[in-house]
Amino acid sequence: MDRNRLRWLPLVVLVLAQIGYPLTEGRDRARLTVATVVLGYLLSVGHALLSRGARTAAVLILVTTGGGWAVEALGVTTGFPFGDYDYSGQLGPKLGGVPLVIPLAWTWMAWPAWLAAVRLTRPGPRRVALAALGLATWDLFLDPQMVAEGYWSWHRPTPALPGVAGVPVGNYLGWLLVAVLLMAVLARLAPAEGARDAADAPMYALYLWTYASSVLAHAVFLDLPGSAVWGALAMSVVAVPLAGALLRPRLPHRVRA
Template identity: 70%
Template sequence: MTPRLPWYGLGLLILAQICYPLTSGGARAAVTVTTVVLGFALSVGHAALTRGPRVAGALVLVTTGGGLLVEAVGVAAGFPFGDYTYSGQLGPKIAGVPWVIPLAWTWMAWPAWLAAVRLVRHPAARILVAGVGLAAWDVFLDPQMVAEGYWTWSNPSPSLPGVPDVPLGNYAGWLVVAVLMMAFLGAVAGGPPGRDAPMYALYLWTWLSSILAHAAFLGLPASAGWGALAMGLVAVPLAASLVKIDDGVRA
């Protein structure tokens, strides 16, 4: 039964995410928090089940602890993401950062890392691919959350065409932080793939569902396109690696 637990967790997460476009206001904020908590539990739980408590603990220390640290610095100093502030819609704050925000770093860091483990063997290249895989998610995340008023930038220029409320420097900051996180994570979580299909599904679901949600339900067509391209840098090779065709037979 234990190997099935991540799949059950993924199912619950998907159900919660489906509720997002069906809600608004305080209910949508509650769905957002619930989704992040479920995603955090899914990733940490999978790490514990497949790699052991040491790796799961390192994942939390590096991505949750590191996420809180970098977000607190970002809110206080305007670096490395630009000058931004959080509203109070996502609940209580720690050092100016809603408590749920660091959990989101962990949620997507683990599937991004495992996607890179599957795709790349060289340690340095693996760290870079994993960092891109995590940072690319933010091309969806920030436009969506800013549109809901969960946080705002004081000066979002220059920005991507069609996404005027998020500065380009934010994405660069995400990439630098994500690569650094993956370098630390890789020191303890290296090794071959193993029972990682639920995390591959999580990464691909996030990519495809975000494209659909932004384009069809949230009124964010530009971020749908940019996010599709950015996250597709890892998602497309990952999907291709999962579909092996030998002599016309799908494996």
């Protein structure tokens, strides 16, 4: 198998695992959830390592995995910035009240969201803002789905978005705040410059697959129409421009006379 095909193999395995989610239930679904997050984590970290080198991969882990755990531990202890919530015991062992798999999920989606913003914008505050939106809007799918499964819950889940009970609006604002901080640090330490469409294609595909499959799953398989609508609208802010940019041929830079 050539290298071009090999780089797509981890994504194919992840997609197959996610397809199995609606087909399972109970403890099997919880185990599959953990396995899926681990696969997504390895996919993103592995891509960072192979495409940008060990330093970038280490920065990604430190900022998003370490930072993700720190903010989650702060959250379950103090209620800031996501609200007053607790994790159940269904997602495996915990550290500081946080299942060890949870920080991996931050890394899993932070990296493709960051690369999507790199593809769409120039360095600067706009890139950070777009990357933060790319990550934070994913939570409009994630939290309603996980709350519906009983993996975590809020003590005071109001006010909530219309059609999405169980998740307070303040949680999404907390996600946006954390996402801005994470992306601002990545912008300083792992800027990921350069047009690398061929190498980064699996990450673009991961982001677009996550968007499309989440809309489909929530609307059809998981009986979560409210989060299907809210997630489809919010995550399209990055997903639609990314899809459009990939469909358009990249124009060569004009050479000055």
